[in-house]
Amino acid sequence: MKSTMFACTVVACFLGATAHARPPADRDVAELADAIQRGLRPSIVKMGEPLPAWTLQERMAHHKVPGVAIAIVKDGKLAYAAGYGVRETGTRDAVDADTLFSVGSVSKMITATTTLQLVSQGKIDLDRDVNAYLKSWRIPDAPGIDRPTVTMRMLLSHTSGLTVHGFKDYLPEEALPTLVQTLNGTPPAKNKPIRLQREPGTRADYSGGGIMVEQQLIEDVTGQPLDAVARAQVFERAGMRRSTFESPLSAARGNIAKAHDAAGALTALPRGWQSFPEQAASGLWTSANDLGAFVAALIRSYRGEAGVLPPGITRQMMSEVAPGTRGLGPYLAGSGSTRRFFHNGDNDSYHAAIEGYPETGYGFAILTNGENGYLLRGEIRNAISDALGDGIKPTIRTVALDLSAPVYADYAGSYRLDPVVPADVLGALPDWFGYESISITVANGAVTLALPDESPANLSPLSPTRFLATSVGAELEFHRNAHGVVHALSVVDGGSRIYYRRNAAPATSTATAGSVGGRGP
Known part of the structure; x- marks a missing residue:
């Protein structure tokens, strides 16, 4: 009942707010404004599944966010700004382009x-x-x-x-x-x-x-x-x-x-x-x-x-x-x-x-x-x-792999940070992924990443060697050498990369060593 009431409040005030927003005169900006209201989507979808198209009010209600304000810039000029929803849940105090956040x-x-x-x-x-x-x-x-x-x-x-x-x-x-x-x-x-x-x-x-x-x-x-x-x-x-x-x-x-x-x-x-x-x-x-x-x-x-x-x-x-x-x-x-x-x-x-x-x-x-x-x-x-249409945020499509197959079993193990990777290669990754040691488990058809003081994260396959850690916000790439041995993995974020060498002995649990850093607020 509370969720339904919240959704109704958001939708009602969303419609009121947009009705008072000045419509964009520029056609391109109008298309952007319409996309913001009707074209929301997830970042990750399984291969073959249809891509959802959500409205802003639907997602505001889903995430229980009462108010949003958005501005669009074109040609280096403020072209459009509008508020959606309410400043305070349960009221009709609409957000507008001048609302302070x-x-x-x-x-x-x-x-x-x-x-x-x-x-x-x-x-x-x-x-x-x-x-x-x-x-x-x-x-x-x-x-x-x-x-x-x-x-x-x-x-x-x-x-x-x-x-x-x-x-x-x-x-x-x-x-x-x-x-x-x-x-x-x-x-x-x-x-x-x-x-x-x-x-x-x-x-x-x-x-x-x-x-x-x-x-x-x-x-x-x-x-x-x-x-x-x-x-x-x-x-x-x-x-x-x-x-x-x-x-x-x-x-x-x-x-x-x-x-x-x-x-x-x-x-x-x-x-x-x-x-x-x-x-x-x-x-x-x-x-x-x-x-x-x-x-x-x-x-x-x-x-x-x-x-x-x-x-x-x-x-x-x-x-x-x-x-x-x-x-x-x-x-x-x-x-x-x-x-x-x-x-x-x-x-x-x-x-x-x-x-x-x-x-x-x-x-x-x-x-x-x-x-x-x-x-x-x-x-x-x-x-x-x-x-x-800039291709900056393409939909990430995960692939279907039988992760219970023997070829993936040797991904499991503990991996230790390689301290000799140059700082220019590490980039900003150590800000939020500076762990000394990480651990990978393969069980029940899933590959899982374990980090200190955090819940285990299931990895979504992007290829047979590359996986997305959604909760972490980075990709993991496993390295199998010419002898058929998985000897290392990389954590990749854009052009930055952290390199972990696999310990000689396979991990027997998801316990890991202490962290030298973690993702902050």
Whole structure:
């Protein structure tokens, strides 16, 4: 009954919201908007099965996400923005293009753009020791690290060697830490101290902690809080009139998408939304209109048109920094017409994404206010890719294999990380798949991956040697040598690869050694 009531509420308010959305004048944009509403699909389908085509309201109800806002960019301009569903379940408070959502780590893109504005003005040098700028706090020396110099280029590209992947949300009644308390990991901060864990510049390792160092540097250099600096350097230049780093967000701002749990129930009561005091890393509140305008401004900046950054510094922003695959802020992928920058954002009850294609001028922003929003976000992303016809998110078809056949039995065993694989080959994979040891079992017609402190993951075959670990978000490729022996496997994500050598003795259980890292928020 609760699920039915939730679905009816979403559908009713979805129809109301779309009825008030301005229809796109551009035919291509209209087709994109229609695809978003009617063309959602899964990422993985078994070979031979028909491909589902879902409506947005169906999937909002399925995932119990009350509200969504989406912006479409064309030719480097915001072409369409609309809200779907409601700000609060059980009400008729419709989401619109100006509704404020928390966008998690998408915040890092605005922070990076703020920093790069200061770089373009000569106030920050990308390759100078950040301790030379910091006044209120400094990165402490770390035992065993001979060259502890951290630069802004390293902070922006997540190659700084600093700790703390992400941060926990704060409920309305909880005290909020100051920036220095967050950096030191002292109460009421919930995180550990932000410290060096390896020599800077030697490995890509996502660090929300490093972004908080970036915030402290911005505030020390300018003498102003991040929100004021971002307003002058980014919000006003990009036309982001509703965006703010305010923490906690004041109810007086109005038109706020409230937080909902996995069952679609209102949470973070009595206010209805959490606080994110780690502003630079995850504290931005923004709207579809604003976030779409930001994506558009970055595309124009890259093209040398009137945007938010000078073109030279934008091209640095959009160039990979080894040994990772990120630029100075964004994730980067593709080439030619599919060259793109992107970033996801995930707080407990809010999930967002941005993506832009500098060569074609297309882009989009997705904002949601439910704990399962990350699932819905992926299905919306599939619809956009299909409508653009860019081939970025093709349907993955799994194949039917008799995994009980003897040829697959010797995939089973324990595998240990090969430490000599160059960091440039590893890319960003160690961020979330840095396990020292993994284990494979083959039983009952299934191949299963076991990881420390996680539930076993069934692997879906893509070929006789290549399998998809859906819950992990990567592919596994087994290597059988010329002697017919399975001696290793690779974990593959795009152009990044981690190599595991098989232990001499087959595994007798799914127990594994400790992890040196794992997928974070």
